[in-house]
Amino acid sequence: MVHSNTAEPDRSKLSERQRRILDFIENFIENHSYPPTIREIGEAVKIGSTSVVNYNLNKLVKAGFIERAPDVSRGLRLVHENELEEVGVMVSHANIRRIPLVGQIVASEPVPIPGDDFGYNFDEDDTIEIPAQLLGKKTSRESVYALRVKGNSMIDALVRDKDVVVLHRQETANNGDMVAVWLRDTGETTLKYFYQEGGQVRLQPANTTMEPIYVDARQVQIQGKVLAVLRSVS
Amino acid sequence: MVHSNTAEPDRSKLSERQRRILDFIENFIENHSYPPTIREIGEAVKIGSTSVVNYNLNKLVKAGFIERAPDVSRGLRLVHENELEEVGVMVSHANIRRIPLVGQIVASEPVPIPGDDFGYNFDEDDTIEIPAQLLGKKTSRESVYALRVKGNSMIDALVRDKDVVVLHRQETANNGDMVAVWLRDTGETTLKYFYQEGGQVRLQPANTTMEPIYVDARQVQIQGKVLAVLRSVS
DNA sequence: TTATAAGTAGAACTTCCGTTCTTTGTCAAA
DNA sequence: TTTGACAAAGAACGGAAGTTCTACTTATAA
Known part of the structure; x- marks a missing residue:
């Protein structure tokens, strides 16, 4: 485990208010690319008086978290913000797979499959990188x-x-696999857990509080097996 | 997450003055961590009139080099600022962050937070690797x-x-953030979208078909901001 | 030439924003 | 109790800073 050599001051030494102020400043700069004013901080942290914010900002200076430029609007900087280099250090030799992001999956349309030319012209640059460990083992590249x-x-x-689902292209599935299926009768694409039960197929929602649906096996066209789901909230 | 080729606008299309202004802004931000004012730009580029600087700044906006926040001091941001990062991505082409998996999140317990010593001794080896693109921009490593x-x-x-949620440790949140919160009255941890509404907080489920809950702001203790959710199905 | 737009200047105006001052309250040590 | 350090609140002051308006110049095209 790599430790940063520029040790960050001890956050736990701060008061509740000071921590919230620091959090807000980091957040604000992240969102705006410029620092907040005293009044903006006060509003966010529910401090009515500018002098109190000012007071606590000076505390943060003394504690080594920020620096201030006197008489300068938004004259505020985070001291320990240089993580970029460290990120570089953190680049790992992990097993990374670059996967093409070939289109969208919509309930009302069949799943676009690369190779099956749907006339989709997806950008060659549209790819996503994910660690191979998320994919299970024996997935061929193509x-x-x-x-x-x-x-x-x-x-x-x-x-x-806006979630991203990673699929393995296949037309059959084992019981318990999560699959993307095309239902011929209703003309819909859904993601469900797959269970073959005689001539029927039970499609079980991932949300276990919901009821499964039963469909004739010939109405179910498997588009692919779901390997992973990625959601970026930020 | 997606590698889009956002090419930088053509600098040669700018006038001499506009190029000097842009150069100065980049330099200034590099040195101060906050953007310059109109008058500071004017002084550096030898323009006496604030309106002329203002005029050229708007040109730079139209040309796609910067963005401006109206009525905000130093309300200025470079649009194409992370050339360095992009180079890094191109070179290593796998910008992967190794993140400690410090424990479990359960509805009935507070969120364990590293540093806040809960007596949790998580395994040093217990980490996951995910692409930095999933995390938003420059989140500090710790x-x-x-x-x-x-x-x-x-x-x-x-x-x-069994899903994995990636959190950014913080005690405040902006409206629209998805956060992990600890509700003092019910003694529960949940993941919700956060909206401050006066003294109250609206907690909105990600499932938009479900109703939000309203809680007094003091009953809500933010544990962290959700950056990403990972699900491995295979 | 004339006209229309683009660029430059200067100044006034209003709002923003950091600073300072006074007052009040809390807590622990003397 | 008194004292003093610390924290908080509110108001007011003055300078900083974005905006707007008018006027003057320089190109560029008709």
């Missing part, structure tokens, strides 16, 4: 692809708008 | 950690048993 979820119609699969 | 979800009590956050 048969893995990713789709961005469009809309919230697959909520019952615990998948929401 | 403050990011991951938890494995235990149980299906957070289904309404579209998170299921």
